[in-house]
Amino acid sequence: MEPNEKMTPMLDPDRLLAEAAALAPPLPDTVFMARLMADARRLQPPLPMPSSPRAVVLPALARPGGRGALLDALADVFGGRGALAAMMLATVTGFYLGVAQPSVLTSLTGLSREAPLDTLDLMSGSDGLWKETTP
């Protein structure tokens, strides 16, 4: 018969090992724990020094590509969308004034084509000032 078959239950290795495993590990005494903690404190890296707040650079917001992106870039160059709109309006107006028919312009200014500019009396009450007088 094998030795383990003749063994009493109280000395069965499996039962003994299970009994040993169920026992709580020995509690280290306070002096020993104090030694361990002293070692831990001695070897512990120091706390990191608090640093001054640093500016956080946020990633640029994603903008839609294409025409919208081009307009945004232009607006950034000229100082914003409002400024860009004003400049575009001025450009369109100037272009219109440059290519428009004169009749349209005279209607805007109240002048007529029948009255040429060289006969226009801009200062009707000042003719006398230009007359030469003999003493």
Add this chain to the structure above:
Amino acid sequence: MPKDTLGDVSDDTLLVLYANGDAEAARTLTLRLAPRALGYSGRILGDRAEAEDVVQEAMLRLWRMAPDWRPGEAQVSTWLYRVVSNLCLDRKRAQKRRPAVTLDDAPDLAAGGPDAVTRMMQDQRMAALNDALATLPERQRQAVVLRHIEGLANPEIALVLDIGVEAVESLTARGKRTLTAALSGKRATLGYLGEGED
């Protein structure tokens, strides 16, 4: 970090907290790991004072290694068992074999435990187990204690002992057989002669 929040924190995290200067993490980790390491080294060395020296050295290495610890790569307890195993082997090689743990060295039981007679019998059984463990070759003893008392799985024991899983299985099987044979010789000493025989 507040004291009452560290109980559920993993060993990995506690070690990182220690490396970052958290003193409470060191205390929690010591209370968690030192008793297990002490129990293991005590069974391997059979001497409480030697076991404490080994655990202190192992914990020193743990604190020194803490800034370089990479969480998730290994378990802190496995790492510590490995260091303790190696230190125990070194001690065993450097000195003559000492007597196994005596009854006086057996771990104290918690208050409120079994009555005196039951406790005495339990002490005798644990002493017999320790004596039988002391007869095992070093690696077999480590494998048996890690597997059957410390409750480690075979892959973890393989990491601790730096061997393959199959070698762990072989070591524990042979260790159990040797242990059985050693315990059979203890029956007369412990008053079991004649019991259980055909």
